[in-house]
Amino acid sequence: MVDHQESAIVREELETDRENPAVEIAEIIADMEDKDHGDLTTIYSCIDHMIDHIFSEPPAPEAQLKVEFSYEGYRITVEQDGHAEFVKTT
Template identity: 45%
Template sequence: MADSDNVSEEQADVYHRSIFDKAEQSPVQELVTIVAELKGVEQDELDPLYSWVDGLIDSLYSSPPPAEAQGMVEFTYEGYRITLYQDGRAIFMGRGSAE
């Protein structure tokens, strides 16, 4: 495993956001917007999300499991380890200047 995969929260830049802040955007679009803002770039400068991640994110919010299931999706995108919870909470963990 690469060193970047073994980053503790103390060593990383950690950002907490809500996926439901922009009602006019889908959860996937909002995720890309947040990552672009964190990186300080335009959205079209980011790599596209892979289709399987799009489907997981859409399913988590369009037909979520019961609340007691505490569903979540975790993946890496654009240098951030992203954890999405079914209630809309999102955690973005990146290495900051070490990226």
């Protein structure tokens, strides 16, 4: 039996040392939606520089920090180690 909930989750590994890691999130969604990332809503209006901060100044690993937010019809979870999950909500 296929778990449709599980199959709707896309997992990606973000580049934690990238200058603007939040832009990578927009690029991933653009790829999934077959759009140019410039056609999407500016991600910084959604999360400002939150992703930049958890990668550039991460808390101790045992904190297991996660950031969860909605953007462009996806519920996105980003962990401080760069793991990210994208779940289509619309």
